[in-house]
Amino acid sequence: SENYRQMWTELGLDLKAHDALLGVLSEAYQNIFMAQDNRPEAMSYFDFVMSEVHGLRIKELLDEKAAGRKIIGSYCVFVPEEIALAANATLIGLCTGADFATEEVEKYLPRNTCALIKSAFGFKLGRVCPYLETTDMVVGENTCDGKKKAYESFKDIINNLYVMDLPQVKSANGKALLKAEYVRFKEAAEQLTGVQVTAESLQAAIKLVNAKRAAMLRLYQLRAADPAPISGLDALLANQVFFYDNPERFTASVNKICDELEQRIKDNTGAFPAKMPRILVSGCPQAMPNWKLPAIIETSGAVIVGEESCVGERGVRNLVDESGTSVDEMLDAIVERYFKVDCAIFTPNCDRLQHIEQMAKAYNADGVIHYGLQFCTPYLMESMPVQKALEQKNIPCLRIETDYSMEDMGQLKTRVEAFIEQL
Ligand code: BJ8
Known part of the structure; x- marks a missing residue:
């Protein structure tokens, strides 16, 4: 764990605040998860993952980066992991489930903003999320008004924000917008990694x-x-x-x-x-x-x-339908799948x-x-x-x-x- 501390320092975390967060997290985990009776034995994998939540997985991501991959962070299930992976990037869904640095957050967001959005800002402003700090690009998306307006301010505290537009209506026009935005995201991911998406990698x-x-x-x-x-x-x-x-x-x-x-x-x-x-x-x-x-x-x-x-x-x-043979066919299949998300x-x-x-x-x-x-x-x-x-x-x-x-x-x-x- 000394190695982890050095890793966290190098990522720019606030070690004291981070220690406090891990303390609260591990206590909550003990009280909520470990206190349950009759858990499946195979849940021990997740107990291990949680005990290493800011350790082993972060080390793995840093190793991936050292080997030339890029890490992309996201806040929404509309950001297609398939495209990131095919461009030699790893997609990480960033945590937004706890309050942090509330006073700092309220310098950027009004009080009556949902807790999920505030949490995204809090983890950044409080410098307690090693996942966020390993990312080479973070994708924001135009979903609810809260998120889309918040990303305008998020740009001031994060230097690698990419904003994806999303449809609001399940129409032919909406689907065309989603396709155009996924093509644009593919290009942005390719530019980030220097790796072209091919039919093989996308499949x-x-x-x-x-x-x-x-x-x-x-x-x-x-x-x-x-x-x-x-x-x-x-x-x-x-x-x-x-x-x-x-x-x-x-x-x-x-x-x-x-x-x-x-x-x-x-x-x-x-x-x-x-x-x-x-x-x-x-x-x-x-x-x-x-x-x-x-x-x-x-x-x-x-x-x-x-x-x-x-x-x-x-x-x-x-x-996603797996029968496509060209990149474009596969992108269409990806659009078909994501367009069904009923947010x-x-x-x-x-x-x-x-x-x-x-x-x-x-x-x-x-x-x-x-x-x-x-x-x-x-x-x-x-x-x-x-x-x-x-x-x-x-x-x-x-x-x-x-x-x-x-x-x-x-x-x-x-x-x-x-x-x-x-x-
Ligand atoms: S006010 S942030 S809680 S909508 S991940 S459901 S956007 S498809 S989170 Fe949210 Fe309310 Fe906004 Fe807050 Fe849709 Fe994306 Fe799902 Fe999402």
Whole structure:
């Protein structure tokens, strides 16, 4: 760990603040994850990953850089990992799940900005994120108003920001914009790395990312069983690690967990007893290390059986068609896949409602908890028609609006417990 300290110093981290962050993180991990009963044995891989969260993986990324690869950071599932990989870059989804350097952040962003955006600024201004500091390029995207305006100021504190435009409507024009922006991103990645994307490299990248998504989808589907073979917290953790782990190793590790879960289902054993109330969580992404709501739910007598979220099934469903032979055909296939992501920044966004209902059914959920971050207009607005539609189908729905502070823990727990009790 002395080596790590030197590595962190060289990356320009504020060691004191960083020590404090790692302390809080490891304590939360112990209290929330290690305190669970009946965890799958193969989750030990993720315990290891978390114990090395700013260590081994950062060392690996620095080794990749020394060997000539580039690191690209992102804040949204619309940034296509396939294209980055094919251009000899590694894509890292950056953490935005904790408050940091709030006073500094509020010199750039109004108070009533969502916690996720504030967190991105806080990790940079507080100099506590080694992932951000290893990046050669960071991609911002024009999604919600909060993010797109925040990136204008982010340029002042980060020197390698690239902004991707995104459609807001699922029309032919919208699709054409997404294609144009993915072509432009391919060119920017090629310029960054000096490596041209070829049909071979793009096909290999598509297969790699498809395998990673397929492993997560396999894990999700196994959660339909009763008793649920894995806790929602552990499934969420795997999905959070999805964004920055080595793709091959991640895929193998998740498939190993799935093998174990299949055996558990055969043996009729689970992470919780059978007939527990089952919850589908839907809404804003729960970025690392945001475990607040799932920890409350799973210590209140219910099990989470699915996440309708970008850190969840919305982010990984649909694979890229692998039959294309030219770069252009493959780019079209990539556009087809990403254009189906039903983020609330789209208007209208009818697919999402259908997906929530489908997931509630497929995972035998007894109720849906809609998770909205305070000041997140797209998801908070959508939560009202979502609740109405679900209740019309006799699926109870609780709308939660919260942030990353721990101040409302007691109040949230009371509301969640009351909701679970009536299921
Ligand atoms: S594709 S969900 S990852 S944009 S919570 S910052 S929406 S105010 S994160 Fe997202 Fe891409 Fe969409 Fe997914 Fe704005 Fe809301 Fe904050 Fe949000």
